Amino acid sequence: MPYTYEYPHPAVTVDVLVFTFQAGELKLLLIQRGRPPAEGMWAIPGGFVNIDESLKRAAWRELNEETGVHAAYLRQLGAFGHPDRDPRERIITVAYLALLPVDRLHIQAGSDAMDARLFGLQKLPELAFDHAKILRRAHERLRQNFADASTALHLLPETFTMSQLRRVHEQVLGETLDKRNFSKKMQTAGLVAPTGEKQKVGAHRPAALYRKA
Amino acid sequence: MPYTYEYPHPAVTVDVLVFTFQAGELKLLLIQRGRPPAEGMWAIPGGFVNIDESLKRAAWRELNEETGVHAAYLRQLGAFGHPDRDPRERIITVAYLALLPVDRLHIQAGSDAMDARLFGLQKLPELAFDHAKILRRAHERLRQNFADASTALHLLPETFTMSQLRRVHEQVLGETLDKRNFSKKMQTAGLVAPTGEKQKVGAHRPAALYRKA
DNA sequence: GCAAAAGTGTTTGAGGTACACCCATGC
DNA sequence: GCATGGGTGTACCTCAAACACTTTTGC
Numbered sequence: 001m002p003y004t005y006e007y008p009h010p011a012v013t014v015d016v017l018v019f020t021f022q023a024g025e026l027k028l029l030l031i032q033r034g035r036p037p038a039e040g041m042w043a044i045p046g047g048f049v050n051i052d053e054s055l056k057r058a059a060w061r062e063l064n065e066e067t068g069v070h071a072a073y074l075r076q077l078g079a080f081g082h083p084d085r086d087p088r089e090r091i092i093t094v095a096y097l098a099l100l101p102v103d104r105l106h107i108q109a110g111s112d113a114m115d116a117r118l119f120g121l122q123k124l125p126e127l128a129f130d131h132a133k134i135l136r137r138a139h140e141r142l143r144q145n146f147a148d149a150s151t152a153l154h155l156l157p158e159t160f161t162m163s164q165l166r167r168v169h170e171q172v173l174g175e176t177l178d179k180r181n182f183s184k185k186m187q188t189a190g191l192v193a194p195t196g197e198k199q200k201v202g203a204h205r206p207a208a209l210y211r212k213a
Numbered sequence: 214m215p216y217t218y219e220y221p222h223p224a225v226t227v228d229v230l231v232f233t234f235q236a237g238e239l240k241l242l243l244i245q246r247g248r249p250p251a252e253g254m255w256a257i258p259g260g261f262v263n264i265d266e267s268l269k270r271a272a273w274r275e276l277n278e279e280t281g282v283h284a285a286y287l288r289q290l291g292a293f294g295h296p297d298r299d300p301r302e303r304i305i306t307v308a309y310l311a312l313l314p315v316d317r318l319h320i321q322a323g324s325d326a327m328d329a330r331l332f333g334l335q336k337l338p339e340l341a342f343d344h345a346k347i348l349r350r351a352h353e354r355l356r357q358n359f360a361d362a363s364t365a366l367h368l369l370p371e372t373f374t375m376s377q378l379r380r381v382h383e384q385v386l387g388e389t390l391d392k393r394n395f396s397k398k399m400q401t402a403g404l405v406a407p408t409g410e411k412q413k414v415g416a417h418r419p420a421a422l423y424r425k426a
Numbered sequence: 427g428c429a430a431a432a433g434t435g436t437t438t439g440a441g442g443t444a445c446a447c448c449c450a451t452g453c
Numbered sequence: 454g455c456a457t458g459g460g461t462g463t464a465c466c467t468c469a470a471a472c473a474c475t476t477t478t479g480c
Contacts, residue, residue: 374432375432375433376431376432392432392433392434393433396433397434397435414431415430415431416428416429416430416431417429417430417431417432418430418433420433421432
């Protein structure tokens, strides 16, 4: 108990919103809390920032602990610090946004979690603390970041079909996009290159595969 | 000395980047530090977050202490938390971006400042701590926010000329803009309305005044 | 009258949007 | 053969960009 200060200090955590794209849906990684407060509730994964660790480094550590991932699109979303957002003590959290392809993601429930799962954004459980607010801000931010169309590529595997890429955009923007216009735009923008391969799934014409250009 | 914790806690501050537009230039409010560390150096105004105060509220308090202003455009820029960014102890700061018209700004050097002044962005002194880094991020963010052309209006007084508005944009974007195209865009976007008044200054044709529409 | 900033229209090109039919496959 | 999603081209329109001369004022 040796850490003493002249003035009260808040605790600082990082929370990482891990988004990926699976089964035609944009999904978010949540953990089920294994201890109080909010035990049993679903929450955005995160943890305390070590005293000699940068915020970004703490975010990488948390991301790695939950997913095994070392490299990904990782951006700071912002700080959330309402005085009563956590019942234990004053906790300020810095939220990060991570985008990564589902095939690189190996979900591991951290030591203080009962479970960890991906949830479609339309099928989310009730979230602990102020995490619903953080998620709303993340979603707004995603929409902004998708103005740069290359952002979506971080959510997909090495190769992907044009429909998959289009569905990522559609789900983030919350509107449907024209197939022809979308494909034209991606190609003339030089964002994707055809691999020459095709992907056969289901009772329909195979789809051409593309890679990030 | 009564504040003890089981684990070390960082201190948390808010810093407020106050931008305004004066004498044809985009300016930033800086304070000259009146005590160590970095005594005598110029810095972005800020201070510690009270333990029962939200981040936003702390930012408003700091803004008000330095400028007397209660209402302004105030947005969170982000958190900066390198472990060695302050020599005293681990301090994480949450930076805010404020835009306000110069005629509402009443600069008051806070209690721990020797001086407070506006600086043109091209004529900045060397900044304390990691404040140059924070400023770079603020400038990037300003450029992004100016994609919404109405943002610039927060920097100008109630009435203004088209040239003033154009110069705000030019300085944030770092490029010159075509007079005719700019004026057309502002008016067809419905962002400004002519007041009917004119402003006579200097040996040239008077400029029409506009207000926010 | 001259210097200094304000004011004003037209043309062009690029990119975004709307829109409908045939193709390859599995069952 | 039929259901399913994949793939393709054209016409239109909107908006951004380029561009030069006249006007009003103070000195």
